[in-house]
Amino acid sequence: MPSTKRPPNDELFNKYIIENKTQKQLAEEYNTSTGMIAHWLKYYQIRKLKKLSDVFTDSRGYIKVKSPNHPFCNIHKQVYQHVLIVEDYIGRNVQKHEEVHHLDHNKSNNRLNNLVLFPNKNSHVQFHKYEEKIALYLLGITKQKPDSIKFTDPVLFLGCWVYEIELIDLAESISEQG
Numbered sequence: 001m002p003s004t005k006r007p008p009n010d011e012l013f014n015k016y017i018i019e020n021k022t023q024k025q026l027a028e029e030y031n032t033s034t035g036m037i038a039h040w041l042k043y044y045q046i047r048k049l050k051k052l053s054d055v056f057t058d059s060r061g062y063i064k065v066k067s068p069n070h071p072f073c074n075i076h077k078q079v080y081q082h083v084l085i086v087e088d089y090i091g092r093n094v095q096k097h098e099e100v101h102h103l104d105h106n107k108s109n110n111r112l113n114n115l116v117l118f119p120n121k122n123s124h125v126q127f128h129k130y131e132e133k134i135a136l137y138l139l140g141i142t143k144q145k146p147d148s149i150k151f152t153d154p155v156l157f158l159g160c161w162v163y164e165i166e167l168i169d170l171a172e173s174i175s176e177q178g
């Protein structure tokens, strides 16, 4: 006789989301059917956003997610995870002319505060040059403190739309926190 006694919410959450067990594994563990597990998960509104098998890291270190309904998915029905995170925040698709940059240069760090959305390739390239100037200054190789970088179209930076970025202030505020 399969068990119908529903386990507590956090217990089920931990096993399904944190330990990433399958519904089949949970059914065996609770001596019940997968249908009953699905029922409990629905009752608590516990959902896996993406199956682990739908998330890939490509040869360049970018994380891709299976998104067959996305208008700009590739032939394998995948979209960059950093693009999806920015889109989720701005509430629209990232356009072909827009580019996303990883602030810490770690292509798999897709937290929103690490992502910068540029309106075009030119502003993205300008930002890379600006980063190099900042690095030379912080290393003491150049003495002249670089001016902030200004943009004609807004850039999404630390979750805000801005026309100007001052990285030295940011570097100093981060080192103060540390």
Ligand SMILES: [Zn+2]
Residues within 6 Å of the ligand: 100, 101, 102, 124, 128
């Ligand atoms: Zn970049």
